[in-house]
Amino acid sequence: MLEVLAYLFEQFYNADGLPDVSQLAKKLSLAGFEGEDIHDALAWLGELKQIDVTPYRALDSHSGVLRSLQPMELARFSDEAAQFLFSLDAAKILTAGERELVLDRVWREPEGEVSAERIKLIVLMVIWQKRDALSNLLIEDLLFGRDGAALH
Structure with a gap:
């Protein structure tokens, strides 16, 4: 896909x-x-x-606040998926509201561990609507990888 x-x-x-x-x-x-x-x-x-992003935008004023995942939340992620989300958070690529929207979308996934590919699709879904230069670069990286080839 x-x-x-x-x-x-x-x-x-x-x-x-x-x-x-x-x-x-x-x-x-x-x-x-x-x-x-x-x-x-x-x-x-x-x-x-x-996706209605309106309720999540209110959280963006709290962008400097650190958010730790609870053990129950963290258990939903594969190791690679958790690392990917943490790297986005550390680089401040997602706003606080976008991060919460990603986490909410993870909870809507079927039971079980969420893979790195699926978390990338969720992040892609959240940032696709932004249409700014940083989002475009992240979208290109998610879809094409660093070497320009489409991900599988």
Whole structure:
């Protein structure tokens, strides 16, 4: 699915919006993507549209406050996923509100450990809407990696 999101980022990120779902599915199919990946990416986009960031923005005034994860929260993350989230927090890439939104999205995941790939998708979902230079760089890094290749 990351390959589909990378394609969407390249093709539509600077556009005013995406084509409707059926047109987008056809374009993705014509571009050579498989049905399951297309379905997952379209579901991801649908989830993206439903996020209401308004309640989380109020937390941004507390951006200097450190947030420790409780053991119950930390247990949801794979080691790699926790390290990724901690690195974003240490680099102050996410605001306090965005970090809480990411954590809330993790709690909406099915039971079990959340992988590094899934936490990256959640972070991608949270920052996709910002459209600023730092977010664009993080999106490119998440989707294409440091060497320019799409993540698998």
